[in-house]
Amino acid sequence: MQCICFADEYLPYDYSDTRAVAIKLSPVRDISTSDEIYEGQEVDFKVRKNVYIDGFMFLPKDTIIKARIETIITKGMNGFPAELIIDNFKIDNVHQTQLLSTCIKAGRNYALLVYPIKWLLTPIPFVGSLTNLIQGGQARLKTDDVITIYYYPYWK
Amino acid sequence: MKLKLLLIISFIFFNVSFASENINVNINPNSKANELMLKEENTIQSRIDKIGTNLLNANKITKRVVFAYDKEDKKRFMNIYDELTKRQVIIYEDLYKSIEDDNELAAALAREISLVVKSYNGMWGGRIDAIQVGLSSKKFEIVADKRAVDYMVNAGYNPLGLITFINKTCPQKRTDKIARHNLTSKRLAVIYEYITYKYPQYLENNEYENNKYYQNFLLTSLSNRAKLKEKLRTKSTKAIKYE
Numbered sequence: 001m002q003c004i005c006f007a008d009e010y011l012p013y014d015y016s017d018t019r020a021v022a023i024k025l026s027p028v029r030d031i032s033t034s035d036e037i038y039e040g041q042e043v044d045f046k047v048r049k050n051v052y053i054d055g056f057m058f059l060p061k062d063t064i065i066k067a068r069i070e071t072i073i074t075k076g077m078n079g080f081p082a083e084l085i086i087d088n089f090k091i092d093n094v095h096q097t098q099l100l101s102t103c104i105k106a107g108r109n110y111a112l113l114v115y116p117i118k119w120l121l122t123p124i125p126f127v128g129s130l131t132n133l134i135q136g137g138q139a140r141l142k143t144d145d146v147i148t149i150y151y152y153p154y155w156k
Numbered sequence: 157m158k159l160k161l162l163l164i165i166s167f168i169f170f171n172v173s174f175a176s177e178n179i180n181v182n183i184n185p186n187s188k189a190n191e192l193m194l195k196e197e198n199t200i201q202s203r204i205d206k207i208g209t210n211l212l213n214a215n216k217i218t219k220r221v222v223f224a225y226d227k228e229d230k231k232r233f234m235n236i237y238d239e240l241t242k243r244q245v246i247i248y249e250d251l252y253k254s255i256e257d258d259n260e261l262a263a264a265l266a267r268e269i270s271l272v273v274k275s276y277n278g279m280w281g282g283r284i285d286a287i288q289v290g291l292s293s294k295k296f297e298i299v300a301d302k303r304a305v306d307y308m309v310n311a312g313y314n315p316l317g318l319i320t321f322i323n324k325t326c327p328q329k330r331t332d333k334i335a336r337h338n339l340t341s342k343r344l345a346v347i348y349e350y351i352t353y354k355y356p357q358y359l360e361n362n363e364y365e366n367n368k369y370y371q372n373f374l375l376t377s378l379s380n381r382a383k384l385k386e387k388l389r390t391k392s393t394k395a396i397k398y399e
Contacts, residue, residue, distance in 0.1 A: 040354040076295050
């Protein structure tokens with residue numbers, strides 16, 4: 001029996017292929033939420049080692065790749081860590097739809113420390129609330145940190 | 157004996173058939189109304205599914221998220237949303253009534269999707285982060301708004317729809333000093349600033365220029381926009397204290 005599939009529109013993507021190329025990157029300079037950075041800022045990454053596709057060199061080591069700081073989440077009370085979301089990596093001849101590249105870097109999360117102390121101290125009036133003042137860590141991407149993004153060459 | 161049995165069976169059979177006919181006659185108008193209501197709900201659900209899935213696919217979100225339409229907003233315990241526990245985005249009727257175009261629906265969905273995505277990351281498979289998001293709703297309100305802008309742009313929706321959507325649906329409280337939510341005017345100003353810096357093309361070729369809700373936002377955000385203008389003029393990177 002013939003199967004009739006109804007497609008109501010032409011899709012600009014096709015995620016059927018599972019072949020992916022891992023690209024390991026490190027920031028050229030330290031990126032930290034404690035520094036003066038802003039959302040939309042371009043940051044540079046460099047390729048950690050040569051990347052090959054089907055035996056051919058695709059990206060040589062130390063190639064600079066530009067990315068964008070998408071969102072900055074500042075650290076907060078109750079051990080809430082700062083967070084950096086970096087995406088929009090720009091690689092020559094690679095379309096954005098072919099990359100799985102969202103990089104999320106969070107600082108130290110002190111929730112597991114803060115909440116038990118808070119609940120233990122709650123019977124003593126106001127003391128439990130003091131733990132609100134404990135803040136989470138800053139998000140930091142150092143030059144020796146490695147992040148991995150994935151390139152799907154057969155995606156549209 | 158056989159005759160009696162036959163009579164009893166025929167009595168039951170006819171009675172049941174009469175009864176069912178009577179019921180049919182009685183509930184017919186209701187069932188038609190129900191059918192119409194179901195059809196209407198199906199149309200809404202399909203629209204939500206379509207736009208929600210557009211957002212997921214265009215943003216290459218590799219986590220599972222489902223969408224639902226519900227008539228009634230249930231009271232939530234400690235602000236731990238279904239988004240964080242079931243990874244389900246629910247659009248309630250009250251909210252849906254205020255949605256005019258696809259951009260606004262995408263705005264409503266994109267905000268919640270960002271919460272769901274957050275619940276997948278972090279310690280203990282995202283459980284700790286989900287609790288923190290639930291408890292620090294004020295902080296994450298702003299983050300969700302910003303992520304929603306990104307998701308909308310990536311999926312081809314106009315992020316100014318988020319401004320008109322929030323402008324219509326979120327009331328303005330007196331203060332947010334000791335509150336779980338930010339002042340709506342503050343949220344709108346932050347979104348406007350975010351679009352100004354990251355996606356200025358939407359303000360340059362503004363499709364919402366003749367939208368009365370957008371113009372209302374412009375009118376009610378004069379002082380906040382003046383602060384942003386000053387920030388742009390001085391090229392400052394400091395965060396603005398919006399009102």
